[in-house]
Amino acid sequence: MTFEGEITNDFFKPIGFRESHLFFNGVPLTEDTLRIGAWGIDVSKGWCVQNRILRPDEGSHFYLSGMAKIEFHQVSKVSVSTVLYHSLEQNNDFVRTADGNKVSLSKEWATRGIPPQSPYLYRLTGMLDWPHGYCELEIHAEGPVRISFDPSRLVNVSRFFEAPQNYAYPFV
Template sequence: MIFEGDITNDCFKPIGFRESHLFFNSVPLTEETLRIGAWGIDISKDWCVRNRILRPDEGSHFYLSGLAKLEFHQVSKVSISTVLYHSLEQNNDFVRTADGSKVSLSKEWAVRGITPNRPYLYRLTGILDWPHGYCELEIHAEGPVRISFDPGRLVNVSHFFEAPQNYAYPFV
């Protein structure tokens, strides 16, 4: 069974992305809806209880060992900054220039013809799938934000830290 829920505005805060692997198709925005995938989000137990996702484990947070789909509506602007990694396996080995500086890329898109009224700023940080690196993603949206995922893929975050190889995104 797939859980589908609303995470608009402050309902977005109990979900963390620092350990997640983000799938973001960075083409210019041509419509007001943006869809991204995130493997390995962190979700608070309180959020799970409020949304009737029952977990028998003790603990305060859960790691999603699977893909969550996020959909942002009425998007007016997206910006991303990525510090590139050397390899898929070593997420702490950054590409560096001759002087030792980290190589980073950034880009910003806006939906043409959209004049935002009062957009909410959604900030996500994590590992970007391509180009592979640590990223900060900002999405300005006024409409609803939806999330869907398989609750059966939630594991206590302590289990993740004990054996991350069992739960982290499987590099091919």
């Protein structure tokens, strides 16, 4: 069973990405729809109840031990900045320059055509799949934002923190 719902504007706020692994194809925007994948989003119990995703677990937050697909519509601008990790296994081991500064990359894309009227700014932070690093992703969009995922993959966030290796994105 797959949950499909809309998380436009303020309905996006109950979704957390800090522990997630983001899959983002950073090519110039040729259309106004942007699709990303996110393994390991954090969702509140209240959001789950409101969206009729019933969970028997106790707790206030759930970790998605699986992939969520998110679509942003009427996107006008995307910017991403990434601080590069040395390896997939050590996510706190940053690539550094000879003088010790962290190596970072950033890029911004915009769609051509009609200027946006009043885009909503969606901010996501998490681990970028490629180039592998800690990233901040900003998406300016005026249209709906949709999410889909398998709700059976939700686990209590306390269970995730007890044994993250059982639930985190499998690098191998």
